[in-house]
Amino acid sequence: MGRAPCCDKATVKKGPWSPEEDAMLKNYIEEHGTGGNWIALPHKIGLKRCGKSCRLRWLNYLRPNIKHGDFTPEEDSIICSLYISIGSRWSIIAAQLPGRTDNDVKNYWNTKLKKRLLGRRKDRGGSGHHHHRSQSTADDLPAGDGMKDGGSERSLSTSAMERIQLCMQLQELQNPLAIHHNPLLWPNKVTDQSNQNFNGSSSSMNVTVAEHGLSSSLSDHHLNGQLESAAMASPSSGKNSNVVTIEAELQELLYGEGNQGRGGAGGAIIDGGAQQGDVDWWSYDQGKQSSPVNCWDFTPETSSMFQDYTSVYDI
DNA sequence: AACCAGAACAACCGCGGTTCG
DNA sequence: CCGAACCGCGGTTGTTCTGGT
Numbered sequence: 001m002g003r004a005p006c007c008d009k010a011t012v013k014k015g016p017w018s019p020e021e022d023a024m025l026k027n028y029i030e031e032h033g034t035g036g037n038w039i040a041l042p043h044k045i046g047l048k049r050c051g052k053s054c055r056l057r058w059l060n061y062l063r064p065n066i067k068h069g070d071f072t073p074e075e076d077s078i079i080c081s082l083y084i085s086i087g088s089r090w091s092i093i094a095a096q097l098p099g100r101t102d103n104d105v106k107n108y109w110n111t112k113l114k115k116r117l118l119g120r121r122k123d124r125g126g127s128g129h130h131h132h133r134s135q136s137t138a139d140d141l142p143a144g145d146g147m148k149d150g151g152s153e154r155s156l157s158t159s160a161m162e163r164i165q166l167c168m169q170l171q172e173l174q175n176p177l178a179i180h181h182n183p184l185l186w187p188n189k190v191t192d193q194s195n196q197n198f199n200g201s202s203s204s205m206n207v208t209v210a211e212h213g214l215s216s217s218l219s220d221h222h223l224n225g226q227l228e229s230a231a232m233a234s235p236s237s238g239k240n241s242n243v244v245t246i247e248a249e250l251q252e253l254l255y256g257e258g259n260q261g262r263g264g265a266g267g268a269i270i271d272g273g274a275q276q277g278d279v280d281w282w283s284y285d286q287g288k289q290s291s292p293v294n295c296w297d298f299t300p301e302t303s304s305m306f307q308d309y310t311s312v313y314d315i
Numbered sequence: 316a317a318c319c320a321g322a323a324c325a326a327c328c329g330c331g332g333t334t335c336g
Numbered sequence: 337c338c339g340a341a342c343c344g345c346g347g348t349t350g351t352t353c354t355g356g357t
Contacts, residue, residue: 016325016351039342055343056326068324091345102345103325111323 007039007050014050017057021047025054026062034058060101067099071108075100079109080117 028045035041039051047054060066071079075097082093090102090109097105 014327037342050327052328052343053326059344060325088346106346107324115322 007052011048012050012053013048014053017061021049022057022062025058029058029062056103060103065099066101068104071100071112076113079105079113083109083113 024045024047025041028041032044034055035044037051038055041047041051041054042049045054049057078096079093082089082096086092088106090106094100094102094105
């Protein structure tokens with residue numbers, strides 16, 4: 001027995017929103033708020049839309065202070081770093097980028113960033129042929145292959161590549177032990193505990209969300225505090241050579257030669273961590289350098305994974 | 316100019332988690 | 337305590353745009 005549909009699909013309009021519908025929804029919410037009930041909202045307004053559709057439209061496009069397009073190098077950097085660290089937790093990642101929505105970040109990653117980081121690898125040995133239609137997935141990524149053609153094209157090292165690949169593979173496997181499936185292992189730095197985003201400035205996103213009575217995934221109360229003890233127990237790990245190497249790789253790949261189309265502001269991103277506040281995105285336990293992906297320990301040993309994770313987040 | 320493939324983006328779907336009566 | 341209703345998330349699909357042939 002499946003779940004009952006949230007609305008009568010026969011009478012509900014689907015597809016792109018018209019300016020009139022946008023105006024109706026926007027005006028109503030600005031005047032009355034959401035009322036805490038999205039399902040009832042379209043009926044109150046007189047919209048022939050599903051409540052979920054209204055919610056999505058408001059959150060992604062109509063609410064104030066939404067930014068579209070023109071992701072900055074700093075945002076690119078945060079997205080890439082967080083994806084490699086926590087996987088496809090788009091709401092968490094988006095919460096670190098004021099004005100960005102999870103949908104926006106997700107689309108941006110899938111259509112641009114992922115290709116910039118990974119897709120170029122597929123071109124190795126190619127002779128300028130176009131990509132095929134399929135977007136890069138974990139399946140079509142070479143599994144840590146070498147640089148077969150020895151060409152001058154940039155790519156991430158095996159270490160960084162494997163992090164991304166493993167992250168994608170994790171999603172496919174739905175590994176219950178994966179960090180991003182286990183709130184206990186989420187970092188307190190991606191909660192709003194400190195109400196700060198990763199570049200150390202106050203997060204206006206949280207304020208915006210609160211103002212409109214919407215809950216943010218970052219308000220995940222149950223996460224708060226659970227990592228504090230771990231943070232106390234885990235000394236801050238210093239930046240090591242691997243960290244610098246991967247940071248440099250990422251920056252080079254995103255904004256180096258052949259990727260100059262983004263305003264040339266690449267120098268502002270991860271620069272020895274200085275531009276990211278005091279957060280060390282990449283560091284992990286130096287004592288485990290035998291494994292290039294040791295921030296992702298997939299053994300069933302939670303304690304080991306937790307230790308790695310605390311290292312990743314410098315907590 | 317027409318067609319086509321690929322890219323980009325908007326929106327939908329289904330599920331898990333949470334809330335509330 | 338239980339179940340229904342609702343919310344929010346992540347994955348997927350559909351549509352439009354763009355550039356190449």
